Amino acid sequence: MKAALIGTPFSGKSSVFQALTGLVPGKKEESIGTIKVPDERVDRLTDIYLPKKKTYAEFVLSDFNVPVSKDTVISPKIKNMIQKTDLIILVLRNFESVLTVEGVDPVSEYLKVKEDLIINDFLVVERRIEREKKEKKDLPEKKVLQKLYSILENGEFPQRDFISEDEAELVSNYKFLSLKEMIVLVNQPEGQNQVPEKLKRMLHEDKVDSFCVSAPFEVELAELEPEEQTEFLKDYGLTESAKTRFIKSAYHSLGLISFLTTGPDEVRAWPIKKGTSAVVAAGKIHSDIQRGFIRAETIHYDDFVKYGSESECKKAGAYRLEGKEYSVRDGDIVNFRFNV
Ligand SMILES: Nc1nc2c(ncn2[C@@H]2O[C@H](COP(=O)(O)OP(=O)(O)OP(=O)(O)O)[C@@H](O)[C@H]2O)c(=O)[nH]1
Ligand SMILES: [Mg+2]
Structure with missing residues (x-):
């Protein structure tokens, strides 16, 4: 911004x-x-x-x-x-x-x-x-x-x-x-x-x-x-x-929120406008991810803290597979699956 x-x-x-x-x-x-x-x-x-x-x-x-x-x-x-x-x-x-x-x-x-x-x-x-x-x-x-x-x-x-x-x-x-x-x-x-x-x-x-x-x-x-x-x-x-x-x-x-990405290379917060769809949010990271968007693997930060790990989140049903139109929330930890 x-x-x-x-x-x-x-x-x-x-x-x-x-x-x-x-x-x-x-x-x-x-x-x-x-x-x-x-x-x-x-x-x-x-x-x-x-x-x-x-x-x-x-x-x-x-x-x-x-x-x-x-x-x-x-x-x-x-x-x-x-x-x-x-x-x-x-x-x-x-x-x-x-x-x-x-x-x-x-x-x-x-x-x-x-x-x-x-x-x-x-x-x-x-x-x-x-x-x-x-x-x-x-x-x-x-x-x-x-x-x-x-x-x-x-x-x-x-x-x-x-x-x-x-x-x-x-x-x-x-x-x-x-x-x-x-x-x-x-x-x-x-x-x-x-x-x-x-x-x-x-x-x-x-x-x-x-x-x-x-x-x-x-x-x-x-x-x-x-x-x-x-x-x-x-x-x-x-x-x-x-x-x-x-x-x-x-x-x-500006009506902004932040979503998060994690991994061995980088942990990062991305500012986006409230109401931004998953596919558009993906484009903030790279146009290829937007173009080849498949799913957004999403765990909310609060759930991640509550359950302690990705696998525990899955067991508790706090791990979601969201589609293109999903409106990304503040604090969502997102991993975009894509194919180009
Ligand atoms: N007393 C007082 N002096 C201030 C204040 N804010 C800035 N100054 C002083 O006013 C002068 C101008 O401040 P700048 O921050 O350079 O102002 P500017 O808007 O960038 O100025 P230009 O770029 O020249 O238009 C400096 O000497 C500052 O120290 C304030 O709140 N109170
Ligand atoms: Mg000045």
């Missing part, structure tokens, strides 16, 4: 990048880092299978170092980058900064970015509908475009449940920005642990997940050993790091 940081200049994007990945962004145009998703199921299965390698689910995070115009943070480069990502992380500045003459106004920052994302898509939809009229062609996605037109025209985000997955698929080529999942991080002084009320209400209405961070505090925290981190957080009345909150929020916003 890919995620990308956007926001006004000096809002703290690069500091957030450092806190989440542990890497200091360089001078390059794009800095890339990974965020591994801690998963005790992977740890426990690794202790049992002793594989050569263990691999957690991960997010690949991008931070951009490109000039942003005064009028919009969605410059052509940023737009291009958003189109390629699964998740936008918008950082809003809610602290006084000597680096800019702009005042502190996270609500306006949010509304401006929202407007820019929406206008961008509205113009694309409008142009496409106009062209279709001229060409007198009936586009298969016409209805979806008309739906989008009416929502975007009102300056609203198309809600996730407003178009079905099939409809979204029909317009996937357009790479609409306003259909991307987004999380808002409000960067504010340490000790202020609440998103300002007005902003919170707006984000709630827009179905956008949010939480606040103090980026410099989180950078310092990320440099500590895990045990020290717990103490440090407690001193500030917190229980979770920004990294932990980000992972939870990203899984929630």
Whole structure:
């Protein structure tokens, strides 16, 4: 899964990048880092299978170092980058900064970015509908475009449940920005642990997940050993790091779950969207496995722990042979049988 940081200049994007990945962004145009998703199921299965390698689910995070115009943070480069990502992380500045003459106004920052994302898509939809009229062609996605037109025209985000997955698929080529999942991080002084009320209400209405961070505090925290981190957080009345909150929020916003694979080579967690069928999940591992899919041998992690081994699971009836359409569950340990 890919995620990308956007926001006004000096809002703290690069500091957030450092806190989440542990890497200091360089001078390059794009800095890339990974965020591994801690998963005790992977740890426990690794202790049992002793594989050569263990691999957690991960997010690949991008931070951009490109000039942003005064009028919009969605410059052509940023737009291009958003189109390629699964998740936008918008950082809003809610602290006084000597680096800019702009005042502190996270609500306006949010509304401006929202407007820019929406206008961008509205113009694309409008142009496409106009062209279709001229060409007198009936586009298969016409209805979806008309739906989008009416929502975007009102300056609203198309809600996730407003178009079905099939409809979204029909317009996937357009790479609409306003259909991307987004999380808002409000960067504010340490000790202020609440998103300002007005902003919170707006984000709630827009179905956008949010939480606040103090980026410099989180950078310092990320440099500590895990045990020290717990103490440090407690001193500030917190229980979770920004990294932990980000992972939870990203899984929630993107509707993700993880399934697991085991073996002598690798124990691994794979992030997929809730509701993904077994055959599509197989394709995440390799296209050959999807193409030659026969069955998904499945044991749920909880059953594996309860009965202690694969053979005990079989005796207890907890070992299942699932077909292509089986909807993979969080914590399923899957072995795909395939033939190519
Ligand atoms: N007081 C305060 N300073 C912060 C906070 N977050 C970031 N800063 C400082 O603000 C400056 C800009 O932070 P960056 O993380 O570089 O912000 P950015 O959004 O990446 O900035 P650009 O990439 O230049 O647009 C740095 O000096 C940070 O140390 C904060 O929450 N409070
Ligand atoms: Mg930066």
